[in-house]
Amino acid sequence: MYSSIRKVVKYIECTEMALPEFLLFVLTATLGGMFLCGANDLITIFVAPECLNLCSYLLSGYTKKDVRSNESTTKYLLPAFGPEPFFSSLAINITMVNNNMQIPGELCTVEK
Numbered sequence: 660m661y662s663s664i665r666k667v668v669k670y671i672e673c674t675e676m677a678l679p680e681f682l683l684f685v686l687t688a689t690l691g692g693m694f695l696c697g698a699n700d701l702i703t704i705f706v707a708p709e710c711l712n713l714c715s716y717l718l719s720g721y722t723k724k725d726v727r728s729n730e731s732t733t734k735y736l737l738p739a740f741g742p743e744p745f746f747s748s749l750a751i752n753i754t755m756v757n758n759n760m761q762i763p764g765e766l767c768t769v770e771k
Contacts, residue, residue, distance in 0.1 A: 674722065681721060688714035705750045 664685065671678050691710030698704045720732030 676722065681718070684714045684718050684721070688718070701750050701753070705746070 667681070668678065671681055688711050691707050691714065694703060695707035695711065698707055716732065716735050719735050720728050722728040
């Protein structure tokens with residue numbers, strides 16, 4: 660991975676684009692993948708891919724002067740308005756309700 664990032668850094672320096680912005684997107688996408696691997700909660704399972712997808716979307720349209728980059732960004736953006744935002748907000752609401760819900764004491768007791 661190091662050699663591929665090094666090659667991309669050389670390309671970005673040749674095209675005179677902003678290098679810190681690119682590295683921030685790559686590191687944030689990597690962080691989203693790491694959070695997804697270590698997810699213990701339903702909300703984390705939905706938020707981590709969103710972080711990964713957002714950075715991947717931004718990286719696909721990073722070279723604004725290239726027509727192919729603009730086309731790929733448009734194609735990547737169109738499915739974003741599908742059912743995923745609905746299901747992620749549903750998961751957030753379910754998680755919030757389950758974390759705040761109290762179980763009555765008589766249901767928790769075990770009779771011997």
